[in-house]
Amino acid sequence: MTNVARVIPCLDVEAGRVVKGVNFLDLVDAGDPVELAARYDEQGADELVFLDITASSDQRDTIVEVARHTAEEVFIPFTIGGGIRTVDDARRLLRVGADKTAVNTAAVRRPELISDLAREFGSQCVVASIDARRSADADAPASGFEVYTHGGRTRTGICAVTWANEVERLGAGEIMLTSMDRDGTRDGFDIELTQTISDAVGVPVIASGGVGTLDHLAEGVIDGHAEAVLAASIFHFGEHTIADAKNHMLSRGVTVRPPQ
Amino acid sequence: MTKPLIAVLDYGIGNLRSAQKALERVGAESFLTADAAEVEAADGVVLPGVGAFGRVMEAIRETGVDAIAADAVARQVPFLGICVGMQALYESSEESPGVEGLGVLPGRIIELSDEVKRPQMQWNQLHSTAPSPLLAGLPQDAWVYFVHSFAPEMTDDVVATCNYGGDVVAAAQRGSVMATQFHPEKSGPVGIAIIANFVALCDGAT
Incomplete structure (x- = not known):
């Protein structure tokens, strides 16, 4: 086999706590990012993504603590994104145990951030979030x-395909591609967008935005040509486990690491 | 019973904490160091690594970790190279022409096939090609996590491969020197089992 699709739950973290209604019945503390990370690990998640949405700058360090504690408890790769503006921001997260850092707005504003990160830590640590x-x-x-920035609020006039090629050239090891049209709709990935970008670049693409059913996950790989699929709400509300997702993808002929 | 003491060589690059935590998870005592005397006191040595081969070798030489690693290998202390830490054990890499590796293992590092996406950034299955205590007791075709665009060429030291645009070297062993192209510290329970195998070898060596 060659391509093994990854299933990646995404957790929004604010001031060190998971937000956006996580709803597992038997969690001691549904807001604890480390407990949730461990739960998803048990279910067979291939990686985890934490997006720091902390607005106030005096609480930015909380995400470093999340990374530190996650690395102590969970032995699968995880990415931290949100608010990373400098090489030093990334270094603090990688030093305490994060595997990758995702950059978005700051990289659009200053593309050298991607090449600086790649030179300092290697491309495998640099996820370009588009x-x-x-x-x-x-x-x-x-x-x-x-391409939009600032969480989908600000137009840039930049072509997403051109930008995807550019971040690869600058040294990003992976692209996390979110359709802001689909994000939160549960209507499925924007397949045309996903396929266009995935076919245009030589690095892996994580499809994101719009997952509402297990079929959507399979379609991201089969039709969208993505190497990985990211989802939040279908996992957080306990509708489906990661194992459900993988078993469904296997039944659609997608190769995944089977759940234990 | 004292815990085996494992030195994780710290030359300032990469996520060393995960390797340290994984070692502690399986009952070892582990510390980050680039100090020759501290490493001499250890029962086992781990050389992690991420990033470009040339940059890693530069940092290894600047911090004196090259001599420390060579000494540990000469003393036949169980030694584990991970990812670019594995690649550093070889003689050279296509990624950074002209840069010498540590030369502990014969052979060079070659680029993955251009018919597949690079880096390989995914879980993949190990196919055992020779017995190795490092990989003992694993499930058949066990899944482990890879992140790399280059890998060692096929040599007599190879003990496992994965399939990614063809057979790719996944693990090697030559005497007390062991190495994995994948990240055992990021490979869930299978990876923890591999780390436990390594720690057991360190324990037995003292």
Whole structure:
């Protein structure tokens, strides 16, 4: 076999606590990122992504503690994203045990951040997170897919396909691609966007944004050509376990690391 | 009974903490160091590594970890190279032409096939090609986590491969020197079992 699709739950963390309604019945503390990480690890998650959405700068260090404690308890790879602006920001997270750092707005503003991170820590530590929307007005890029920043609020005029090629050239080891049109809709990935980007680059692509069913996960790989699929709510609310997701993907002919 | 003492060689690059925590999880005492005397006192030595071969070798030489590693290998202390820490044990790499590796293992590091996405960043299955105490007792075709664009060429020291655009070297052993291209410290229960095998060898060596 060659490509083994990864299933990645994503946890939003604010001031060191998981937010956006995680709903497992038997958790001692549903807001504890480390307890949730351990739960997803047990279910067979291939990696974890923590997105730090902490707004106030005096609580930024809380995510470093999340990384530190996760590395003590969980022996699968995990990525931290959100608020990483400098090589030093990334170093603090990697030193305490994070495997990768994801950069988004700061890299659009200053693309050298990606090459600086890749040179300092290696490409495998650098995930370029790209938020894209379809746009069709006069200012839209020719591909029809435009890069947005600041959590999908700010237009950049940059073509998502061009930017994906650029982050690869700069040294990103992976692209986390989120359709801001689909994010939160549960209508499934934007397959055309995912396939366009995935086929355009030589690095792995994580599809993100819009998963509402287990079929959507399989479609991200089969139709979207993504190497990994990321989802939040379908796992957090206890509707489906990671094992359910993997068994379904296997039944659709997608190769995954089977649940234990 | 005292815990086996494992030195994790720290030359300032990469996520060393995960390796240290995994060693502690299986009952070893583990510390990060680049001090020759501290390493001499250890029952086993781990050389982790991430990033580009040239940058890693530069940092290994700048911190004197090259001599420390060579000494540990000469004393036949159980030695484990992980990922680029494995690659550093070989003679050279296509990634950084002209840069010498530690030369503990014969052979060079070659790029993965251009017919697959690089890096290989995924879980993949180990296929055992020769018996090795490091991989003893694992389930058949066990799953482990890889992140790499380069890997050692096929040599007599290889004990396991994975399939990624062809057979790719996944683990090697030559006497007391063991090495994995994958990350045992990031490979869940299978990886912990491999770390436990290594620690058991360190325990037996004292």
